[in-house]
Amino acid sequence: MNTLLEMTGVRKRYGGVQALDGASLTAARGEVHALLGPNGSGKSTLDKTLAGTVVPDSAEIRIDGAAARIRGPRDAHALGVAAVYQQLSIVGDLTVTQNVVLGLEPARRLGFLDHRAARDRAAGALERFTAAFSGRLPLDRPAGSLDPGEQQIVEVAKALAREPRILVLDEATASLHKEQVEVLFDVVRELRAAGVLVVFTSHRLDEVFALCDRATVLRNGRTVGTVELAATDEDELVRLMVGDAPHRVPRPARARAVADPTSSPAAALEVRGLTTDRLRDVGFAVRAGEVLGLGGLQGQGQSELLLALFGAARVTAGEALLDGRPLPLSSPARAARAGVALVPGDRGRQGMFAPRPIQENLSLASMHRRARAKLALSAAAERHAARSMVERLQIKIGSLTDPVSTLSGGNQQKVVIGKWLLDRPRVVLLDDPTKGVDVAAKEEIYAIVRGLADDGAVVILNSSDNRELTELSDRVLVLFEGAVAEELSAEAITESRLVSSALRLAPGESL
Numbered sequence: 379m380n381t382l383l384e385m386t387g388v389r390k391r392y393g394g395v396q397a398l399d400g401a402s403l404t405a406a407r408g409e410v411h412a413l414l415g416p417n418g419s420g421k422s423t424l425d426k427t428l429a430g431t432v433v434p435d436s437a438e439i440r441i442d443g444a445a446a447r448i449r450g451p452r453d454a455h456a457l458g459v460a461a462v463y464q465q466l467s468i469v470g471d472l473t474v475t476q477n478v479v480l481g482l483e484p485a486r487r488l489g490f491l492d493h494r495a496a497r498d499r500a501a502g503a504l505e506r507f508t509a510a511f512s513g514r515l516p517l518d519r520p521a522g523s524l525d526p527g528e529q530q531i532v533e534v535a536k537a538l539a540r541e542p543r544i545l546v547l548d549e550a551t552a553s554l555h556k557e558q559v560e561v562l563f564d565v566v567r568e569l570r571a572a573g574v575l576v577v578f579t580s581h582r583l584d585e586v587f588a589l590c591d592r593a594t595v596l597r598n599g600r601t602v603g604t605v606e607l608a609a610t611d612e613d614e615l616v617r618l619m620v621g622d623a624p625h626r627v628p629r630p631a632r633a634r635a636v637a638d639p640t641s642s643p644a645a646a647l648e649v650r651g652l653t654t655d656r657l658r659d660v661g662f663a664v665r666a667g668e669v670l671g672l673g674g675l676q677g678q679g680q681s682e683l684l685l686a687l688f689g690a691a692r693v694t695a696g697e698a699l700l701d702g703r704p705l706p707l708s709s710p711a712r713a714a715r716a717g718v719a720l721v722p723g724d725r726g727r728q729g730m731f732a733p734r735p736i737q738e739n740l741s742l743a744s745m746h747r748r749a750r751a752k753l754a755l756s757a758a759a760e761r762h763a764a765r766s767m768v769e770r771l772q773i774k775i776g777s778l779t780d781p782v783s784t785l786s787g788g789n790q791q792k793v794v795i796g797k798w799l800l801d802r803p804r805v806v807l808l809d810d811p812t813k814g815v816d817v818a819a820k821e822e823i824y825a826i827v828r829g830l831a832d833d834g835a836v837v838i839l840n841s842s843d844n845r846e847l848t849e850l851s852d853r854v855l856v857l858f859e860g861a862v863a864e865e866l867s868a869e870a871i872t873e874s875r876l877v878s879s880a881l882r883l884a885p886g887e888s889l
């Protein structure tokens with residue numbers, strides 16, 4: 379093997395948490411190497427150690443056989459390491475070009491930045507995303523005006539402009555549309571052919587199998603093994619990731635009675651003619667105990683529909699009835715009081731209060747309900763409820779009183795989910811809930827969602843993961859351009875059918 383990178387004995391402690399406890403990683407040039415592990419196992423910390431944004435307590439790093447001292451991002455850049463994280467670092471007010479050249483040192487002429495050279499360099503990096511992509515990124519627009527997927531692409535372009543020999547992609551596909559993921563993968567394959575080492579972190583095992591050559595698995599801050607992906611399967615990987623603990627909650631024979639109109643009660647939630655800036659005349663009915671999936675290409679109004687039902691979009695026409703009574707669509711506070719909960723996809727902005735303690739975040743949703751019942755929320759009750767959710771979702775924390783911002787990405791998302799599920803809502807709106815959540819916790823979340831439905835809640839699920847839609851939905855509405863284009867009944871919900879419905883609706887729109 380043509381080894382390019384060797385990291386051994388990497389240790390990092392944050393306060394009471396031993397994030398890395400002697401982790402190691404050995405990878406070759408011209409390889410796409412996956413870094414896998416449950417939430418909080420230390421993947422991001424290892425990525426950041428390599429990129430110089432985390433300084434480890436101890437580590438031995440060799441690049442191309444030579445000892446490497448990485449004490450900051452500049453050291454990493456000098457050694458040819460560039461990294462892309464899920465949290466964007468682009469500056470919204472700067473143009474795409476300015477962002478891509480940020481941190482590079484473009485030629486200076488007579489003391490001034492040579493903007494043409496900078497622009498050429500940015501264009502060169504964006505060019506790698508194939509003509510289809512770069513043509514769609516307006517180089518002179520403020521990057522803040524682009525959609526999250528495009529912003530993520532700018533981030534990758536920024537890393538490529540450094541012409542790295544090691545590229546770290548840490549959950550870099552999380553905000554991309556499927557089509558954008560494909561283009562990114564083509565770029566990664568080109569880099570591999572050119573001898574670059576790509577270290578790829580993702581919770582999407584389908585992506586890992588599609589793209590990577592080998593995988594190193596971390597658990598509790600230690601490396602538990604490195605495998606050739608061609609010689610392994612998903613079960614083996616999951617076993618390595620979660621150990622011998624039972625990780626798959628057996629799928630209960632879900633009562634399909636809800637799908638049988640003759641045996642089920644009338645619709646609990648009825649939506650009629652719902653129209654907003656992005657929705658056109660959306661109508662459907664959901665029974666209590668039913669999980670309604672939302673499918674289609676991403677960005678066709680699925681998130682908007684959930685926001686509208688949560689009172690967070692400007693509804694210009696239409697109405698929703700819950701158990702025959704009008705559901706207030708004018709504010710999230712009123713929707714929440716009526717028993718509607720939204721588990722948002724974008725946890726950073728909508729789902730939590732990052733600087734506040736974990737236990738407070740877990741109990742915020744239920745607070746108003748208890749206050750209304752004139753029950754004083756004792757600190758002990760808050761702690762007890764939070765503790766049980768932490769155990770159920772295996773949220774990896776130091777202490778319940780630590781700020782949420784200290785948790786790993788996937789564990790933050792678990793807090794957002796836990797917060798709403800503690801409240802036993804009547805209508806549960808899930809917007810890509812398990813993005814970035816590890817396989818074991820995903821199964822636990824699925825079990826909780828099914829449990830809520832079995833207890834009679836109305837569940838509406840938007841997911842970019844077709845497998846998740848097939849696992850959970852009793853029925854799927856396929857959306858296109860803000861309208862319901864097709865309805866798939868239980869028997870028709872397969873991954874291939876979901877993909878073909880989405881694509882068939884948008885001929886020529888696959889990018």
Ligand SMILES: Nc1ncnc2c1ncn2[C@@H]1O[C@H](COP(=O)(O)OP(=O)(O)OP(=O)(O)O)[C@@H](O)[C@H]1O
Nearest residue numbers: 392397417418419420421422423784785786787788
């Ligand atoms: N800045 C920080 N302060 C305190 N603790 C931290 C900090 N960053 C990470 N940790 C802790 O270190 C551990 C490892 O976190 P890390 O982000 O590396 O995990 P991960 O494997 O990338 O998780 P995920 O899959 O959820 O992204 C976690 O328990 C996390 O809470």
